[in-house]
Amino acid sequence: MLKRLALVLLVAWAAAGFLQEVNQAVAGYDDRAPQRGSWAWRFGTAETEDLTRCLEAAQRLMPAGSTVAFTSEDHPEIQFARWRWAAYLLPAYDVIPVSDPATGTLAQYAIAYRTKIDHPRAELMSILPHGWLYRVKPQ
Amino acid sequence: MNGTALLVAAAVPALLALLGSRLAAGLAAPGDGALYRATVYVLGGAVVLHILLTLLDFARIPWHPLLLVLLGLALYVLAGRFLPRGPERPGLPSDLGWGDGIALFALAVFLLIALTGWITFNDFIFHWGIKGERFHTARGTDYTYLARGWNWVLHPDYPNLLPEIYAVTALLTGRFEMPAMMLQSGAFFALLLAAAREGLRQGGADRFTRQTGLALIALAIGAFGIGYMTAGGADWLLALALTAAVPPLLRPPDRVGDFQIGVIAAFAAAAKVEGVPLAAFLVLVQWARHLLGERRPALREAIHAALRTGLPAAAVVLPWLGRTIHHHLFLALNSGPFTLSRAPGILAAVLETLQTAAWHGFLWAMFLPPLLLLHRRTRPFAIVATLQLLFYFYVYFTSASADQIRVFVLSNFARLGFQVIPAILVTALVAWRSGWNEKGRGAALSTAPEDPASAQRGVLITTALL
Numbered sequence: 136m137l138k139r140l141a142l143v144l145l146v147a148w149a150a151a152g153f154l155q156e157v158n159q160a161v162a163g164y165d166d167r168a169p170q171r172g173s174w175a176w177r178f179g180t181a182e183t184e185d186l187t188r189c190l191e192a193a194q195r196l197m198p199a200g201s202t203v204a205f206t207s208e209d210h211p212e213i214q215f216a217r218w219r220w221a222a223y224l225l226p227a228y229d230v231i232p233v234s235d236p237a238t239g240t241l242a243q244y245a246i247a248y249r250t251k252i253d254h255p256r257a258e259l260m261s262i263l264p265h266g267w268l269y270r271v272k273p274q
Numbered sequence: 275m276n277g278t279a280l281l282v283a284a285a286v287p288a289l290l291a292l293l294g295s296r297l298a299a300g301l302a303a304p305g306d307g308a309l310y311r312a313t314v315y316v317l318g319g320a321v322v323l324h325i326l327l328t329l330l331d332f333a334r335i336p337w338h339p340l341l342l343v344l345l346g347l348a349l350y351v352l353a354g355r356f357l358p359r360g361p362e363r364p365g366l367p368s369d370l371g372w373g374d375g376i377a378l379f380a381l382a383v384f385l386l387i388a389l390t391g392w393i394t395f396n397d398f399i400f401h402w403g404i405k406g407e408r409f410h411t412a413r414g415t416d417y418t419y420l421a422r423g424w425n426w427v428l429h430p431d432y433p434n435l436l437p438e439i440y441a442v443t444a445l446l447t448g449r450f451e452m453p454a455m456m457l458q459s460g461a462f463f464a465l466l467l468a469a470a471r472e473g474l475r476q477g478g479a480d481r482f483t484r485q486t487g488l489a490l491i492a493l494a495i496g497a498f499g500i501g502y503m504t505a506g507g508a509d510w511l512l513a514l515a516l517t518a519a520v521p522p523l524l525r526p527p528d529r530v531g532d533f534q535i536g537v538i539a540a541f542a543a544a545a546k547v548e549g550v551p552l553a554a555f556l557v558l559v560q561w562a563r564h565l566l567g568e569r570r571p572a573l574r575e576a577i578h579a580a581l582r583t584g585l586p587a588a589a590v591v592l593p594w595l596g597r598t599i600h601h602h603l604f605l606a607l608n609s610g611p612f613t614l615s616r617a618p619g620i621l622a623a624v625l626e627t628l629q630t631a632a633w634h635g636f637l638w639a640m641f642l643p644p645l646l647l648l649h650r651r652t653r654p655f656a657i658v659a660t661l662q663l664l665f666y667f668y669v670y671f672t673s674a675s676a677d678q679i680r681v682f683v684l685s686n687f688a689r690l691g692f693q694v695i696p697a698i699l700v701t702a703l704v705a706w707r708s709g710w711n712e713k714g715r716g717a718a719l720s721t722a723p724e725d726p727a728s729a730q731r732g733v734l735i736t737t738a739l740l
Contacts, residue, residue, distance in 0.1 A: 138707065147492035148705040150376075153635030157383055158499035165394045177503075178391030178452060219427065223399045226312045226407035226450070259363075 176216065183220060188264040189248055190224045196261055196268060197244050199227040204242035204271065206233035208250035215247065245269040279447040280389075283454035286443050287461040290319030290691035293346060296353030297322075298360025298584075301535035308364045312473035313465045314534055317541040321586060322349065323442065324435050324544045327415070328593045336413035339445040340468045375484030377492035382595040384496045385460035388505035390455045398455070398506030401428040406440025407450045419550050427740075430603040433594050435483040435544035438483055466517050467492055472702050473520035476705030477651070486500045491696050494636045498692055501632030506710055511545035512552065512693040516659070519556055520700050523655040532582035534666065535560040540586035543594070547608075548665070548693065553587040555661040559654050609676040620670045623683030630688040640691040642698050649705040656701070661696055666690050666733065 144181075167179050197203065203225065204213050206248040207217045214232070222230040231238050233245065245257055255271040294301065294315030300628035301314045326345060330337060354626050367374075387393050395402075405428060415438075439458055444450035472486045472492045495513070504510065517536045522531035539556040542549035564579040571579065598604055621639050628637050643663060646656035666687075675682060 139482060139486075140703045142483065142490070145484050146376075146490045146493065148634065149490050149497065149636070153380060153383075153493040153497040153500075155634075156497040156632060160387050160393060160500050164387075164390060181739055192499050198294075200327070214631070219404075223404045223407070226404060227411050227424065229419065237423060 137219045148255045168208070174218065185265050186220055186248065187218065187224055190221060190246070192261070193244075193246050193268045194225060194228070196229065200229075201243045202229040202231060202241045204233045204235075204245040205230050205237045205248070206245070206250065206252065207248040209249055221246070221248070234238040239274070279449075279451060279454055280457060282447045282622065283443050283457045283535060284461070286439065286446065286458065287316050287465075289346065290323060292319070293318075293322055294318030295360075296350055296357055297533075298359040300360075301537060302360040302528065303434055303525070303528070303530040303534070304361045305476070306364070307472050307475060307685055308366050309468035310518075310521060310593075311364070313468045313472070316461075316465055317515070318378055318537045320382045320435060320439065321540045321544065321590065322535055324438060324540075325589055327438050327442075331415050332343075332593070334414075337409075337441065338413065342442060342445065347361060350421070359699070363635065367638065369481065369484075371481065371485040373487070373489040374488040374641050375472075376493060380492040380496035381460065381463055381467060382734060384463055384499050384505075387458070387500055388456040388459055391452050391456065392647050393500050393503045393505045393506035394452065394456065395504050397508075399434075400429070402508055403438050403440065403452070403455060403506060404428065405434065405437035406444065407433070409441035410444040410450050415597075417597065417603075417722050420603055421601045426605055426607075429547070429605070430601075431598050431605055432508075432547050433590070435541070435548065436511060436546075437676070438450075446611075452506075459499075459505040459507075459510050463495070464513050465512070466494040466514045466696055468517040469514065469520065470696055473517065473524065473697070473700035474703060476521040477524050477708070479704055479707050483707040487700065490703075491699050494634070494699070495692070495696055497634060498632045498636070498688075502630070502688060504689070504692065507689075508546040509689050512542055512549050513696050515542035515545065515549065516552065516662075516697040518692055520655055522560070523650055523658065524701075525558060527567060527579070529582065532560060532564075532579055535568070536583045536586040539583070540590045544585050544590045548662075548690070550591060551665045552658070552662050552693075553591065555658045555665075557583045559658050563654055570582070586644075595630050601720045607675040608673055610672050612668075614671065616671055616679050619679035620667070623680045624687055626680075627684055627687040633688060633691065636695060636699075637688060639695050639698050639702065641693075642702050644703055646683075646698075646701055651708070652701040652705045655697065659698060659701075660693060727736075 137273045164179070167177070167181075191202075204216050205221045207214055209217055211237055218230065218232045230242070231242060244260075245252055246263070246266055246268055251267055256274070258272055259267060260270050261268045291312050292315075294317065295311075298311070298315070302311045302317055306314075323346075326342075326349070330341075335341070399725060405420075408419055412419070415434055419425065420428060438517040439452070440455050443454050443458065447454050467488065470483070471488050474487045479487060485655075499505065499510075515538050515657065519535060522538075523532055529613045535556050539553035542556070543553035560583045561576075565576060568686050630637055640663065643656045643659035646652040651658075670679065670683060673682070
């Protein structure tokens with residue numbers, strides 16, 4: 136009998152935990168519009184939606200398979216997350232962080248998100264939503 | 275995303291199950307329930323798909339959707355022609371209860387939230403999803419892409435089953451869309467619950483324990499799956515694999531159990547790098563059960579058992595090792611000297627992680643396997659789970675990326691728990707409800723068979739066991 140009671144209590148505890156997580160998830164989804172830190176970025180948040188719009192505009196101007204340098208004016212940890220999101224959103228391209236040593240030799244295009252690039256080899260191609268697209272001149 | 279694409283995505287696990295069902299003669303034990311059979315068939319189908327895609331990669335043949343469908347069809351027909359048929363199909367479970375209802379509810383809620391993308395795992399963006407997208411675009415495993423210096427963040431050395439499933443889903447639906455991939459996590463959750471249900475049934479748990487146990491596992495795993503944002507990650511596959519391994523590990527070793535463990539081990543090895551040691555532990559423990567059993571096998575029989583359990587995993591691991599070494603994909607970060615001085619940091623970080631909110635205390639269950647060693651029937655599973663736990667800690671002591679140990683442990687220990695906890699809960703319930711001093715053999719015989727035909731088979735199994 137005690138074992139049965141313990142099991143029922145465990146299930147009740149798990150049910151309470153489950154409902155709490157569901158409640159938090161639903162409330163978070165309803166409140167997804169405000170800007171948040173990089174580890175809170177999810178599909179549908181303002182940060183990722185802005186980046187999606189920027190990259191959708193950029194990929195209309197770059198041939199698939201190009202190597203694209205990516206930068207944003209963020210704290211390094213956020214830069215990393217933003218770069219990974221950019222890579223996910225541009226699967227047909229090789230997306231390199233601007234700081235990578237390979238950028239100088241491989242990058243054909245550069246996307247600057249919420250920042251500009253001022254470099255002699257970066258030639259402005261287009262103004263994007265929340266960013267700028269550059270053609271990288273050969274060395 | 276339109277409904278048709280979601281339906282096609284949902285058909286992927288069903289197609290894998292169809293493909294795997296052709297291995298029924300090896301994969302279905304007479305006493306296995308219908309839902310569990312479907313689970314091992316999906317795992318078997320996934321392993322066949324993985325090997326097929328690997329062969330296409332070796333031959334440099336692109337993964338065209340029509341080619342995949344034709345090859346799948348050809349394999350299905352040929353297997354039907356040349357492989358022996360499995361045992362009689364059991365009916366669907368007739369003993370459904372409130373625990374099944376709660377489990378279905380938890381699954382449906384998880385799936386609905388997952389489809390929105392709101393609980394998508396960060397690593398789906400950072401590597402699993404992008405690999406799937408890339409393989410879909412490249413119509414093959416894009417080793418050139420994986421080998422790029424900046425792509426170390428993708429874990430290029432990991433096995434690729436999950437991205438392959440994503441790529442195949444995208445090829446069949448026509449484009450890579452996040453909800454279709456999240457649907458696969460729901461499918462893995464459903465299969466995990468089916469395996470947990472069977473583990474409790476074959477473990478001889480009474481009806482009340484089966485229902486409460488299934489509800490408990492569904493709610494605890496559902497809560498973690500939602501709260502920790504796990505949809506789209508590969509940890510589901512390992513949790514599924516270990517849970518599916520419970521029924522054959524609870525039974526005395528037999529031919530079908532060997533095949534089941536072999537396929538489950540191959541599935542784990544194809545899913546994630548932690549799955550490779552898990553596969554090794556599963557294979558070794560199952561083989562050792564033959565060698566150390568009451569009826570010592572002859573050399574020939576022992577070799578056959580080793581082949582049944584080990585070959586499927588070898589067929590997955592060897593090509594993976596070959597391609598990873600050939601393309602220089604192994605990361606130096608994954609290895610390093612054993613650094614005992616990390617122990618206090620590891621202990622502190624593990625204690626901190628045990629308070630992970632989304633687990634609601636259930637993460638402590640991760641430490642049950644050593645206790646389960648005391649129970650005869652759960653001992654084989656407990657050895658596998660304990661070895662897997664030791665492997666996790668070995669990595670903490672050796673991995674170069676664990677030099678900032680607190681951050682490292684906090685970033686993954688709760689997820690590692692997710693890989694083992696569903697199966698641990700099943701076996702713990704089996705041990706707890708049957709009493710710690712239970713002698714083990716034959717306990718499953720108290721299990722109510724699912725249909726009259728299986729009742730007859732149950733008598734045969736009983737006779738064989740006794």
